[in-house]
Amino acid sequence: MSEQALWTRARLGRCGPPLDLLTARFQRHVYAPHAHAEYTVGVCVGGSEVIDYRGGHIRTGPGSIIVLDPGEMHTGGPDTTTDGYAYRALYAAPALLADGTLSGLPHFRDPVIDDPELVTALRLAHTELSACPDPLETESRLPWLLTALARRHSTARSAPDTVPGADHIAFVVRDRLADELLEPPSLADLATDLGLSRYQLLRAFRTTMGIPPYAWLAQHRVSRARGLLESGLRPAEVATLVGFADQAHLTRWFRRVLGVTPAAYRNSVQDAR
Numbered sequence: 381m382s383e384q385a386l387w388t389r390a391r392l393g394r395c396g397p398p399l400d401l402l403t404a405r406f407q408r409h410v411y412a413p414h415a416h417a418e419y420t421v422g423v424c425v426g427g428s429e430v431i432d433y434r435g436g437h438i439r440t441g442p443g444s445i446i447v448l449d450p451g452e453m454h455t456g457g458p459d460t461t462t463d464g465y466a467y468r469a470l471y472a473a474p475a476l477l478a479d480g481t482l483s484g485l486p487h488f489r490d491p492v493i494d495d496p497e498l499v500t501a502l503r504l505a506h507t508e509l510s511a512c513p514d515p516l517e518t519e520s521r522l523p524w525l526l527t528a529l530a531r532r533h534s535t536a537r538s539a540p541d542t543v544p545g546a547d548h549i550a551f552v553v554r555d556r557l558a559d560e561l562l563e564p565p566s567l568a569d570l571a572t573d574l575g576l577s578r579y580q581l582l583r584a585f586r587t588t589m590g591i592p593p594y595a596w597l598a599q600h601r602v603s604r605a606r607g608l609l610e611s612g613l614r615p616a617e618v619a620t621l622v623g624f625a626d627q628a629h630l631t632r633w634f635r636r637v638l639g640v641t642p643a644a645y646r647n648s649v650q651d652a653r
Contacts, residue, residue, distance in 0.1 A: 383409055390513035392476075392523070393566025399522060400471045401510050407464035410457030418471040420448040421529065423503050426466035428459035431491075438491055440465065445493040445502065447529065450474055450485075468506045472526050478536070480527035480579035486534030493533050501525055512629055516557075519567045520582065520594035527579050539577075543584040549574060550588035553581065557597045561604070562623045564597060597623075598633045605630060605642065610649045615642035 388401040405426070413432070424440040431438040431446070433454045440446055440459075446467075448454055458464050477486045505521045531538045543549065552574065557564050571581040585593050601622040608618045619630035619642075627642075634642045 383407060386510070388510040388513055390509050390518040390522075391515045393519040393568055394515050394563055396515060396519065396566045396568060397473065399473075399476075399518065401506055401513075402469045402471075403506075403510060404469070405464070405466040406458065408458060411455045413453055413455045415451050415453045416448070416471055417450055418473055419450055419477055419526075420446070420469060420471055421502070421526065422446040422448075422467045422469035423499055423506070424465070424467050425503065427463040429456050429465035429467065430459040431456040433491060440467070440492070443494075443496065443499055445495060445499055445529070447488045447491055447493060447533070449488060449491075468503060468510075470506060470522065472522070476523050476526045477530040477534070479523060479577050480539050480583075481530050481534070481536035482539055483537055486530040486536040488534050490533075493529075495529075495532065498525065498528060498532070502529075512625060512632075514594065514625060514629070515566070516564050516597060517594040519578075520592040523578055524582050524586075524592065539579070541583065543576070543580045543587070546584035547588050549576070549581060549584040553585055553593060554589065554596060557593060558600055561597060561601060564623070567593060599637055601630075602634055602637045605634065606638075606645070609642055609646040612646075612650065615646065618642065 382405065384405045386403045390399050390401060392399055424442050424444050424446070426442055429440045431454055433448065433452065438446065474485050502525055505525060509518050530536055553570055556570060567578050567581055571578045574581065582592065589596055601624060604622045605618045608621060615630060616627045619627045624630040631641050634645070638645065
């Protein structure tokens with residue numbers, strides 16, 4: 381296992397605040413004692429790490445979530461001399477975990493959490509956003525998962541799930557995203573305009589539309605892309621015209637929605653003509 385640490389800076393919406401993602405794999409590295417202003421949320425993906433925290437020792441294993449509260453001094457290193465440790469972590473501003481809860485900032489009495497469903501979702505979101513840190517996707521996925529983490533496993537009480545007027549809220553957000561597909565507004569700004577928290581907006585949209593905002597917009601972009609491909613434009617041109625980051629981003633979503641690549645689709649419709 382080589383020593384490796386890769387940082388990716390994502391943004392929570394266009395022009396929104398940053399959120400750092402770390403992908404780390406270490407054989408021998410030992411961290412000096414330090415603390416973060418943010419919540420540290422990590423998922424162990426290999427080996428085992430021992431973390432000094434709150435006067436004791438935490439040992440991680442593959443599939444466990446580790447949550448360190450802001451301001452808490454800690455250090456970390458390999459649990460054994462042979463296996464090393466690998467993990468994915470994100471560093472979340474406290475407000476992100478408090479959005480769907482009541483009574484102040486969430487506190488995690490037990491820093492080691494066993495939640496296989498949440499582990500899978502966090503690891504997938506971290507992997508995909510590290511590869512393509514799309515601002516709307518980041519803002520749609522990570523605050524939702526962090527709120528779930530706080531609601532399930534912290535001392536904070538959950539805010540009510542029901543959002544009055546959810547259908548109307550979802551349709552307003554949908555129309556704004558469709559109208560501004562090249563530079564979509566941040567969900568935080570949309571929520572402020574509607575007098576909501578971002579969590580309430582996300583819940584209203586997901587309840588009504590069945591998918592989060594970024595997924596709806598991606599499918600809308602794919603629909604627009606089909607027409608442009610049918611007119612003879614190349615996938616690289618089309619990606620820019622419908623708001624995808626690049627051709628690879630278009631291809632990823634085009635295959636998810638239609639089962640073929642944009643180039644294959646373009647060739648097939650051109651051949652049919």
